[in-house]
Amino acid sequence: MRLNIDFMDETDDVKQEEMNLLEKLLNHAAEMESVDKDSELSVTFVSNDAIQEINRTYRGKDSPTDVISFAMEEMGEGETEIAGAENLPRMLGDIVxxxxxxxxxxxxxxxxxxRELGFLTVHGFLHLLGYDHMTEEDEKRMFTRQEDILKSYGLER
Structure with a gap:
């Protein structure tokens, strides 16, 4: 496997075989995106109440949403790189x-x-890699890539 993935299910509703499929899907996406071997990320499954709290706290939107990603590699103003980090596994971030x-x-x-769970997982993963959908052009690029990944994996509508 290409990725080290930490799955957390706060709902107790996600079956192990579903997590296994998502792990394979994420590794397939990582291969298609040429992500470094041994890169790390987490995927957490939550309720609407929990994601609404996260959405309110971090995005200022007081409503539930389907998926939120927190990329670790986004360097903000005033942040510095960690010395010696080049010898550590690549930390992609967290998907909720x-x-x-x-x-x-x-x-x-x-x-x-x-299929929906796979779509949301790939969507969150692509956000971790820097894809976004703030402009029409970016949205087309991201959603086309999502569909390419899901289709090549065999998880179509």
Whole structure:
């Protein structure tokens, strides 16, 4: 495997086989994106209440959302690089997914829960790699890449 992934399920609703599939999907995405071997990230599954609190605290939006990513490699103003960090595994960051929203959106979009969970996971992963959808051009690039990854893995609508 290419990635070291720490899965945490605060809902106790995600089955081990679903986490295994997401681990394989993330490793597939990492290979397609040429991510360094042994890079690390976490994926946490939460309720709508928990993700709403995170969304309010970190984004100033007092509503639940489906996925939030916290990239570790974004250097902000006034931050400094850690000496010797080049010898450490690459820390990509954290992905937080609302299971409640995944279930709701799977039904709304007419596809399976695992397809929605895979979509949200890849979406969060691409954010960790610097993809964004703030402009129309960036959105097209990111969503095309998501679909390419999901399709090549075999997790289509």
């Amino acid at each position: 997914i609302s299971i409640d929203m995944a279930l709701k959106q799977a039904e709304e979009y007419g596809h399976s829960y695992i």
